[in-house]
Amino acid sequence: xxxxxxxxxxxxxxxxxxxECCKARGLRMxxxxxxxxxxxxxxxxxxxxxxxxxxxxxxxxxxxxKIECLGVPATLLENHGAVSREVAEAMTTGALARxxxxxAAAITGIAGPTGGTPQKPVGLVHIAxxxxxxxxxxxxxxxxxxGRTAIxxxxxxxxxxxxxxxxxx
Numbered sequence: 066x067x068x069x070x071x072x073x074x075x076x077x078x079x080x081x082x083x084x085e086c087c088k089a090r091g092l093r094m095x096x097x098x099x100x101x102x103x104x105x106x107x108x109x110x111x112x113x114x115x116x117x118x119x120x121x122x123x124x125x126x127x128x129x130x131k132i133e134c135l136g137v138p139a140t141l142l143e144n145h146g147a148v149s150r151e152v153a154e155a156m157t158t159g160a161l162a163r164x165x166x167x168x169a170a171a172i173t174g175i176a177g178p179t180g181g182t183p184q185k186p187v188g189l190v191h192i193a194x195x196x197x198x199x200x201x202x203x204x205x206x207x208x209x210x211x212g213r214t215a216i217x218x219x220x221x222x223x224x225x226x227x228x229x230x231x232x233x234x
Contacts, residue, residue, distance in 0.1 A: 072108050073218065079225040080108045080115075086232045087118040087168065092196075094228070095164035096122040097135055097156040099147065100174040100190060104221050120166045125156065135159030148173050148185050153193035154201050161195060168232060170194045170224050174206075176216045186210070190220045194227045202231055 070077050087094060096106045096119075106122030109115050123134050128147055131137040136159040137152055145151045156171030174190030181187035188208035195201040206223055208216045 070111055072111060076108050076218065076222060076225065077111060079222065079229070081112050083225055083229045083232065084109065084112055084115055084118050086229055088114075090232060092168050092232055093118055093120050093164075093166040094168040094170070095120050095160045095166050097160040097169065097171040098122065098124050099126055099131070099156075099172060100176045101172050101217050101220050101224075102126065104217055105170060105172065105224050108221055108225070120164045123160060131156065134163075136162065146185065148175055148189060148191060150191050150193070150203050150205065153191040154195075154203060157193045157195040157201060161197065168194070168196045168228065170228050172220055172224055174216070174220060176213045176220075177210055178213060181210070188216050190216065190223075192220065192224050192227055194224070194231045196231045196234075199231070199234070202227060 103124045109119050125131045125134050128142050137155045141151050153171045153173050157169040160169040171193045177187035187210045190206045193203045208219050
């Protein structure tokens, strides 16, 4: 059996631990991603047996996709911008409603190297996780301009940790 993976070992270990936690609790999940472009779903599905937990993943890179696929209100995007707590939380709500699962994670941010502003610099990422029957958890991360790949991988690591904590409680 090959253990080769395109992901750093720390990410696959975190994904494996999350999947085992969810399996033990009978939880299923959905992902809704923007700046990570499906990397969270990809690292989870890199693990054999992940289909017992992972239902689906949405890559909603554009505002139109966030509206059409997840039902994010256009007014939220207009008032707060795609990279905001409000939009990340709305993405989890929409993903949960469409997938009918227990747990959702949403990611929206600016991976760079372009697209940043003084108010929303490169490296700003909003992650929201929600487990049905519990409060939505949100984290604003400011990774800095550490490079596109590093921002995306750091975001996935943070999302995995948040999902694991949410699944445990």
